[in-house]
Amino acid sequence: MERLGVTETFAGVSLPGHLHTQESLAFAATFHFSPTDVLIATYPKSGTTWMQEILTLMFSRGDILPAKTIPNWERAPWLEQIYSRDALPEPAAHRLITTHLPAHVLAPALRRAKAKVIYVARNPKDVAVSFYHFHRLAKFLPDPSSFDSFLTQFLEGTVQYGSWFDHVKGWLGQRQLLDIFYVTYEELHQDLCGTAQRIGTFLGCPLGPETLRALGEHCSFASMRDNSMTNYTLIPPEIMDHSQGRFMRKGVVGDWRDHFTPQQNALFNRRYQEEMGELELPARWPMA
Numbered sequence: 001m002e003r004l005g006v007t008e009t010f011a012g013v014s015l016p017g018h019l020h021t022q023e024s025l026a027f028a029a030t031f032h033f034s035p036t037d038v039l040i041a042t043y044p045k046s047g048t049t050w051m052q053e054i055l056t057l058m059f060s061r062g063d064i065l066p067a068k069t070i071p072n073w074e075r076a077p078w079l080e081q082i083y084s085r086d087a088l089p090e091p092a093a094h095r096l097i098t099t100h101l102p103a104h105v106l107a108p109a110l111r112r113a114k115a116k117v118i119y120v121a122r123n124p125k126d127v128a129v130s131f132y133h134f135h136r137l138a139k140f141l142p143d144p145s146s147f148d149s150f151l152t153q154f155l156e157g158t159v160q161y162g163s164w165f166d167h168v169k170g171w172l173g174q175r176q177l178l179d180i181f182y183v184t185y186e187e188l189h190q191d192l193c194g195t196a197q198r199i200g201t202f203l204g205c206p207l208g209p210e211t212l213r214a215l216g217e218h219c220s221f222a223s224m225r226d227n228s229m230t231n232y233t234l235i236p237p238e239i240m241d242h243s244q245g246r247f248m249r250k251g252v253v254g255d256w257r258d259h260f261t262p263q264q265n266a267l268f269n270r271r272y273q274e275e276m277g278e279l280e281l282p283a284r285w286p287m288a
């Protein structure tokens with residue numbers, strides 16, 4: 001398949017060439033947002049697909065038809081990916097757009113447009129585990145080799161999509177400057193409907209009981225795992241080798257405990273403290 005082994009470098013970050021070209025990245029970097037746009041910004045494996053589904057249900061007022069008939073990448077296209085120029089609809093109330101790009105690339109344009117941003121973060125230990133497994137099935141990402149060597153690269157920020165620390169700090173640094181709602185995967189896990197309600201209030205879209213009920217049901221892990229419009233089974237095996245695992249893998253909090261050795265955990269904690277120690281995070285996750 002096309003460009004499976006190609007890597008693009010942009011804004012200091014390496015990205016899979018199967019999904020990105022310099023042209024698609026330049027398109028993203030010069031994009032004119034509309035004030036009614038809602039941008040989902042995430043580091044990979046932090047709850048992107050979950051948020052795409054939640055916002056789809058929110059804006060359809062609980063009608064599950066769009067979520068059941070349109071793939072997530074069409075409902076909320078990634079701004080920087082090759083297909084986005086064609087996939088992005090004209091500005092409309094609540095146009096959903098997704099990005100994994102660092103904040104500094106998009107912040108000026110978002111500020112000018114006063115567009116809204118939902119930033120989803122997840123415990124980086126679970127991100128590393130999920131990303132490792134994803135590397136095994138996604139043929140557009142490098143072979144991760146062992147978990148230990150992948151973890152080293154993750155902590156060094158040399159994996160594709162760059163450093164988790166830089167990504168989170170970059171977007172958090174925009175909190176006073178952008179109209180941004182920061183939410184964690186763990187909060188969604190703990191209270192999906194309550195968290196969706198808070199997001200709805202932020203977006204000026206309060207949710208009635210019927211919408212909340214449909215959202216809670218449809219955005220559960222089990223329901224999304226079985227929805228071919230969100231579980232990536234539509235992607236052919238040459239690009240995602242589904243025999244190596246599922247995109248909707250486990251969907252739990254704290255899976256890192258089943259993967260990390262005590263040494264890896266100590267190394268991770270040290271690095272986390274160096275990078276994030278001083279930072280005031282709006283919500284914390286258990287690191288021990």
Ligand code: PPS
Pocket residue numbers: 042043044045046047048049050126129130131133219220221222224247248249250251252255
């Ligand atoms: S990507 O490739 O960046 O778009 O991946 P992303 O969607 O950000 O993250 C995938 C992980 O999110 C989990 N997921 C969920 N967990 C709980 N509930 C729901 N509804 C849900 N939807 C997606 C998915 O299983 C991946 O996490 P892991 O830990 O690998 O299971």
